[in-house]
Amino acid sequence: MKTTCPYCGVGCGVSVTPQGDEQAQVAGDLQHPANFGRLCVKGAALGETLKKDGRLLYPQVNQQRVSMDAALEATANGLREIIEQHGPQAVAFYGSGQLLTEDYYVANKLMKGFIGAANIDTNSRLCMASAVVGYKRAFGADAVPCCYEDFERADVVILVGSNAAWAHPVAYQRLVKAKQQRPEMQVIVIDPRRTATCDLADLHLALRPGSDSVLFAGLLNWLVENNGVDTRMLAHLADVEPALLAAREWDLARVAAHCDLEPEQVTAFWQLFTSSQRVLTLWCMGVNQSVSGSDNNNAIINAHLLSGKVGLPGSGPFSLTGQPNAMGGREVGGLANQLAAHMNFNDADCDRLQRFWQSPTIARQPGLTAVKLFDAIERGDVKAVWIMGTNPAVSMPEGNRIAQALAKCPLVIVSDVLAQTDTSAFADILLPALGWGEKNGTVTNSERRISRQRAFAAAPGDAKPDWWLLAQVAQRLGFAAAFGWTHPAQIFREHAALSGFENHGQRAFDISGLAQLSDDGWDKLRPIQWPVNAQHPDGCARLFSDRRFFHPDGKARLLPFAETKTVTVNRDYPLLMNTGRVRDQWHTMTRTGAVPRLMQHCDEPFVALHPQDAIAYGLPAGTLARVQSVHGWITARVTHDSGLRRGELFVPMHWNRQFSQQSNVDMLVAALCCPASGQPALKQTAVRIQPL
Ligand code: SF4
Structure with a gap:
């Protein structure tokens, strides 16, 4: 069975030989153009992530196990009541680059075309x-x-x-x-x-x-x-x-x-x-x-x-791109400031999308981007949020404030593969979702290459695909005709048809050449780079070789440089902290943290600083330090790294509270964002450090 790695945006092809439901032999797919057989250590350990320990197997409402039907009814009723009382802007979805394109498409269609708000954002906001x-x-x-x-x-x-x-x-x-x-x-x-x-x-x-x-x-x-x-x-x-x-x-x-x-x-x-x-x-x-x-x-x-x-x-x-399907999310409008198929919030595109969906309404203004969305939850403006396949209580800046916002939110719905995450602790309704190896769909990697993720393991418990959970809730909200799919290939065909709908070469994203795929053709889809259309029936490796761009006059634009104020240190917080990955971990470690051999490279949170700074602050290697910003403090093991500039620290981003109560670095990071993109400045925080 051939599938695609669910970790980073390289999008490596993986050949899998299942060995029962909880194990599989994994090797790089020799034919996949992203990796030609290579896998990194995370990809090579994928077979060890299939265990059912810790899985969310059955739906819960208010921490009680219920039937799937009851959980879906509770979700639809909860959303309906809030929309009726407070309007569509009072509800929001927060998704993930882990979602498959088909999942993303359904979430975006429900929120923007049928609920009528654009409050659907994603952890890809933090990434690209x-x-x-x-x-x-x-x-x-x-x-x-x-x-x-x-x-x-x-x-x-x-x-x-x-x-x-x-x-x-x-x-x-x-x-x-x-x-x-x-x-x-x-x-x-x-x-x-x-x-x-x-x-x-x-x-x-x-x-x-x-x-x-x-x-x-x-x-x-x-x-x-x-x-x-x-x-x-x-x-x-x-x-x-x-x-x-x-x-x-x-x-x-x-x-x-x-x-x-x-x-x-x-x-x-x-x-x-x-x-x-x-x-x-x-x-x-x-x-x-x-x-x-x-x-x-x-x-x-x-x-x-x-x-x-x-x-x-x-x-x-x-x-x-950082995530396996950040690009797929961009294609279907999984960001609050864009519409499906690379359409924008202008009257022509909004009307076009509503015509295609034949929807009762359409969002005409951009919605709340990630940081603003959680601010709105904290203020009480957003009263219901459905969080899908992500862990914002750990990964968002000012993590403590995110947790407080979720604690105050009247309705928190979480669909996830895991029963206990820092975020699921705040859920009123928990919906069990399928994970890698169980779900079926497509992802797009950094080079615009669409690849299939294929199911080879049975669904555990009552777990369902995210697109199915969303479609079932949409049906219960009264939108059965538009959400009646029974197979993800049907969703993909609709998505592909939309990309070509009244396009006339005006939008870069066009996979209309895949809109007629049969279910079998979708299942066997080989990795292909968009656009896929009449001009590029076999996909397209490079764009703009003809030097025609997508602004109305066909020209590209240069942007004048404007100096921006960056994060600076001060007397109280004299060091600049950078955050990033370690080699063998992924995001908040909910999957890679469960694989013992992936913990061997680095088994605890650390703070790295230049050896001369370490002397100045009295921090021998191996001791514990307290790192503090204006937003909170963490503890971490000290390591020395002469590859850092003087006055700068590095702390890995991964550790969630399940592993280490006081080492979640995003608690320290301010929710400052790029004003044009809304992407948080997770790389730069003014801090101080002292021995513990
Ligand atoms: Fe490839 Fe990235 Fe997966 Fe490693 S984590 S196997 S580089 S897709």
């Missing part, structure tokens, strides 16, 4: 919302132009704010192999920390946290002054002059001082970018999880556009 804004502003569409094959075609690969060696290991292994085969390929890592990814780097720029956009704004100016502009590209660009004017402020000396780099380091980077035609820039959370996340994205994309390094083999601005 800034990249969505960056691409839409530049290209007129949320469209990643590149593909993994570009790793083998690039002359220069730049990784910005990405520890791919640990966060996207198979993609990183592919880069390692490419470099072994072509040692002349140059790799530049731009990251405040010296991470495992730097092992591959010819050049590491350990810049000041939050200064990425300045580095790329300076590059834009350098391109102009050093013959780096692709003059043929200018005909395909708009808003060039304001961007160049803003960049002119950032000469080499000013950039180097701002980024805390040597001028020679900056020049080496800019020269490599300028002199090489095939340049691929990969970025991840270090760019996106910032108060200037969207501007960081556009600063990178600007440089690629002006130099014509886009749409060509080995060239382009390539955002790596």
